[in-house]
Amino acid sequence: MNCELDHLVVLADTLAHGAAWCEATLGVAPGPGGRHALMGTHNRVLRIDGDGFAQAYLEIVAIDPDAAPPGRARWFGMDDPAQQRQLRRNGPRLAHAVLRTPDAQQLHHGLGTLGCQPGRALKISRETASGTLHWCMLVRDDGAIDLAGHLPTLIQWQGMHPTEAMPASPVRLQSATLGGLPAPVRELLRLRGLSGHDTGPAVTVTLDTPRGAVTLHSTP
Template sequence: MPRLDHLSVIAPSLVEGISHLRECLGLDIPFGRKHIHMGTHNHLLRLGEAAYLEVIAIDEEAPPPAHPRWFGLDDRAAVRRAWDDGRRLRGWVASTDHFARDLARHPGVFGEPREFHAGASSYFFAVPVDGSLPMGGVVPSLIDRKGARPTLAPQTERGCELLAFTLEHPDPAGITRLYEALDIPGAPAVKHGEALRYTATIRTPSGIRILT
């Protein structure tokens, strides 16, 4: 079954993204990698043994891809509106070892299958045709690393741990049923809210902090 892999802060720029992490968590997180196939780049932070956090943004120095970027990043106006509204933790990714089966079980949920190559490794990732967040960000993006584990540099270890992951939504009962159908360990707890909004409770070296 799919399982929580990582959380995504979707930023107008990496400068704004890492500044937000500094404000929320009280620490700086290191640069991660460039995604040549998507024209994006990120910073990464390990959150214990089971998950990690990325801050992702468009790489303005990279040539634009021939297809829409992931995480809805091509809709710069929407990214900016959500950012200015304080909705910055807006995506999450679930990992599976049965990519084709999970897509077939839930048609139209995660998006279209794509295969990407990064150096000597390759992986599958599901992206909606227009590059948007799956179901507006309610469900995770789906990744299949082909049996490999996420490769995180030692400097991403800053003594942090994910304690809780929560989604506010106007229809908590409906979203809870959806998550039960998807059966993803680590899916966010759902409670009522006026709009879709994620929060993560993270233990840091300076205490427990809330990331939005």
């Protein structure tokens, strides 16, 4: 059961700051996204699919100031006060990788046998102009990411994939490396098109952009 890169997560204190970061860093403004009612967040998105990275995209996520409190911890550690201060002080940052799998529940069990805590399989949806997106995603109740933030989040789409409605962009993902993953975890995930290592940042990517080659590293 191979896992492949679905999308990269860029966290921002506001979507406006995230969009400005995207245009300044990659030379392209992100497209519209939508709201995640379950998490009290919203996003903007940009296709970055390239050779070996079919249906890959970049997602800029921020807490939605107009949403009601979600009644649970938000994903990607977004409620962590230290992270919120960092985003306000230093601006948006590449934070995480989400991997696509055909069976998130089976991998949840497999990761559990390895001592990992990837979180429960949640059913999530988001409204778009092209219809409602539905997916299943492993998210911990405390919103944290296991392996000190290095364990990629697993997603299983149900129906339409969001890139099917996204316009093409001039940004192309050239390479992606996941760090901080023990060998048994890498063997279980059977990474397709991605390199995996015991050490290093949680995710490192190189993109071909209108501004030339851009390499981004996630930071704690």
